[in-house]
Amino acid sequence: MANPMRWIGLALLAAAPLAGMGNYPLHLLIMTLLWAFVYTGWAIMGRLGLVSLGHGAFLGIGAYVVVMGWNHYGLSPWLGIPLALAVTAVIALLIGYPCFRFKIVGHYFALVTLALSEVARLIIVALRDQTGGSLGVTPVTALADTSGSLVALQFSSKLIWFYIIFAFWLGGLWIWTRVDRSMARLALEAISQEEEAAASVGMNIARLKLGVTLISALMTSLGGVLYAQYQLYVNPETVSGIGISLQMVFGAIAGGMFVRLGPTVGAAFTLLLAEVLRLALGHDIHGLDTTLYGLMLVLFIIFMPKGILGAAQEVWARRRAAPTRAAAPS
Amino acid sequence: MEFFDVFLLEAVINGLLLGGVLALLALGLNLIFGVIDVVWICYAELVMIGMYAVYYFHNVFGWPLWLAMLVAILAVAVLGAALHQFVIRPVLAAEPINQLLVTGGVLFFLQAAATLAFGVEFRNIGVSLPAMQAGGMYLSLARLIAFLVALGGMVGVYLFLTRTFVGTAIRAISQDRAIMPLMGVNANRIFVITSALGGGLAGLAACLLVLQYDIHPAIGLTFGPITFMICVLGGLGNMLGGFIAAFIFAQFISVGGYILHIEWGYVFAFLFFIAMMFWRPQGLLGGK
Numbered sequence: 001m002a003n004p005m006r007w008i009g010l011a012l013l014a015a016a017p018l019a020g021m022g023n024y025p026l027h028l029l030i031m032t033l034l035w036a037f038v039y040t041g042w043a044i045m046g047r048l049g050l051v052s053l054g055h056g057a058f059l060g061i062g063a064y065v066v067v068m069g070w071n072h073y074g075l076s077p078w079l080g081i082p083l084a085l086a087v088t089a090v091i092a093l094l095i096g097y098p099c100f101r102f103k104i105v106g107h108y109f110a111l112v113t114l115a116l117s118e119v120a121r122l123i124i125v126a127l128r129d130q131t132g133g134s135l136g137v138t139p140v141t142a143l144a145d146t147s148g149s150l151v152a153l154q155f156s157s158k159l160i161w162f163y164i165i166f167a168f169w170l171g172g173l174w175i176w177t178r179v180d181r182s183m184a185r186l187a188l189e190a191i192s193q194e195e196e197a198a199a200s201v202g203m204n205i206a207r208l209k210l211g212v213t214l215i216s217a218l219m220t221s222l223g224g225v226l227y228a229q230y231q232l233y234v235n236p237e238t239v240s241g242i243g244i245s246l247q248m249v250f251g252a253i254a255g256g257m258f259v260r261l262g263p264t265v266g267a268a269f270t271l272l273l274a275e276v277l278r279l280a281l282g283h284d285i286h287g288l289d290t291t292l293y294g295l296m297l298v299l300f301i302i303f304m305p306k307g308i309l310g311a312a313q314e315v316w317a318r319r320r321a322a323p324t325r326a327a328a329p330s
Numbered sequence: 331m332e333f334f335d336v337f338l339l340e341a342v343i344n345g346l347l348l349g350g351v352l353a354l355l356a357l358g359l360n361l362i363f364g365v366i367d368v369v370w371i372c373y374a375e376l377v378m379i380g381m382y383a384v385y386y387f388h389n390v391f392g393w394p395l396w397l398a399m400l401v402a403i404l405a406v407a408v409l410g411a412a413l414h415q416f417v418i419r420p421v422l423a424a425e426p427i428n429q430l431l432v433t434g435g436v437l438f439f440l441q442a443a444a445t446l447a448f449g450v451e452f453r454n455i456g457v458s459l460p461a462m463q464a465g466g467m468y469l470s471l472a473r474l475i476a477f478l479v480a481l482g483g484m485v486g487v488y489l490f491l492t493r494t495f496v497g498t499a500i501r502a503i504s505q506d507r508a509i510m511p512l513m514g515v516n517a518n519r520i521f522v523i524t525s526a527l528g529g530g531l532a533g534l535a536a537c538l539l540v541l542q543y544d545i546h547p548a549i550g551l552t553f554g555p556i557t558f559m560i561c562v563l564g565g566l567g568n569m570l571g572g573f574i575a576a577f578i579f580a581q582f583i584s585v586g587g588y589i590l591h592i593e594w595g596y597v598f599a600f601l602f603f604i605a606m607m608f609w610r611p612q613g614l615l616g617g618k
Binding site: 049051095098099102103104106107108110111112114115116118119122123125126241242243246249250253287288289290291293294295297298300301302305 | 369371417420421424425426427428430431432434435436437438439440441442443444445446447547551554555558559562566591593594596597600601603604607608611
């Protein structure tokens with residue numbers, strides 16, 4: 001689909017920070033793209049019926065392995081990233097293989113993976129001598145006299161971060177498209193609907209699921225690395241545990257996890273909603289913004305289970321189809 | 331060496347007492363899952379609301395503690411029924427995972443609403459029960475009461491399910507959701523009653539926990555995940571399995587926490603859970 005609108009949109013997005021954007025809008029844009037990348041990673045497996053509540057563990061591994069390596073062993077993030085990805089891959093396979101081998105699906109899969117994300121959070125808290133526990137940890141700064149350090153993967157310029165994360169986001173969409181067009185996706189969709197039937201026509205269910213899980217987990221882990229290096233602060237609650245795991249699921253669902261830009265729309269929507277509520281209502285009434293946010297999530301799942309973009313596409317499709325149906329004699 | 335053993339024994343007994351409350355939490359969740367086939371991710375948040383209710387009725391309004399607790403249990407029961415009627419019922423026909431997630435939205439909502447209404451400060455009802463000393467061990471009276479009341483509550487639920495007409499209808503519908511409406515049972519009425527009962531059990535658990543823990547909006551996250559693990563380990567919907575699993579988990583937390591640190595107790599409990607899922611995915615007592 002050679003759509004010129006898409007390229008114009010991308011070019012505008014890429015050029016936006018150059019047009020003298022303030023620091024705060026730029027920060028919001030960066031965070032949106034960062035979460036969009038993570039939500040896209042989640043949705044790659046979520047859309048196939050593998051609803052994981054364990055992605056908080058992968059995000060936490062990415063963030064903490066790199067920061068711990070740098071702070072305690074002087075390990076450059078360039079070496080820390082492969083290490084974090086290797087750890088993520090091992091954990092994802094350790095959890096995924098038995099799950100898929102023993103056909104743990106649905107509620108059970110969600111709850112087993114939930115245990116994983118809680119284990120990650122608790123281990124981070126329990127290793128408080130190294131990780132700083134619930135107080136969180138800041139990577140040892142390399143920004144003292146320079147504007148950035150390539151070795152430490154720390155940059156004070158938001159512009160650099162914007163282009164790094166923009167590139168990752170594009171890469172995430174590319175991976176989504178590759179998975180979407182692969183035979184594996186068709187097979188996995190068949191599996192998510194009728195597992196026994198899919199197996200009966202010779203599909204290796206466990207291997208296909210494992211592949212998708214691995215891709216999804218690695219993307220999430222990378223997201224964790226980016227989050228830690230950009231924010232220069234991580235704490236166990238924001239990168240692991242049940243809260244962030246649910247946030248990923250909701251982001252993807254709110255936007256629509258069955259369409260490519262759905263998770264991105266979800267990230268933009270949830271982030272902007274939180275910011276608008278916060279600005280409109282102020283800090284004085286603590287909790288009002290998140291209360292409305294929670295309420296909207298509930299309403300979303302009840303009334304718009306396909307998400308914003310999914311619902312919008314349905315409306316467009318119906319509009320396009322309506323005239324022809326009216327013209328045809330029935 | 332003898333010194334060590336006494337403390338270990340203390341940890342084991344405390345674990346046993348903790349197991350009672352965990353079993354009560356698991357019972358409510360299992361009841362709802364067994365009958366309605368929905369996992370309330372926000373179950374522990376109902377407990378949190380119940381704890382705040384006790385605090386407000388007792389400490390702010392100045393009601394006697396027994397009355398505050400009774401009204402709190404009723405309030406959470408109503409909340410449970412409302413949760414079913416307004417949140418679960420519209421998605422009963424949707425994908426199962428949406429039912430799980432919609433209660434996740436309720437989790438966020440209740441947590442934030444509690445922050446909004448009550449603030450983030452830690453509250454305490456200020457009722458401190460003495461510790462009992464027996465054979466060189468210190469045992470918390472609050473925990474002993476919680477253990478006994480939890481057991482009593484479970485016996486009560488068992489009698490309700492086996493000796494009353496509504497209880498029989500609940501068990502029947504949990505065995506075959508499709509056939510009961512044909513027999514003239516109003517399925518939604520049974521679902522609402524079950525949800526109220528599940529809520530009431532959350533309220534009862536709240537009354538027991540409020541004696542031991544400070545109240546804050548995120549307290550649900552302390553009990554929530556462990557309750558799901560217990561239910562799954564016991565076999566979702568299997569009440570006896572949940573009962574046994576609660577005591578196993580409590581020992582991990584108590585003894586593991588005694589030997590290392592409380593977080594490690596939880597870590598071991600969760601790792602044990604993950605390992606068990608691969609060995610017996612259907613749960614401890616689940617059939618094939």
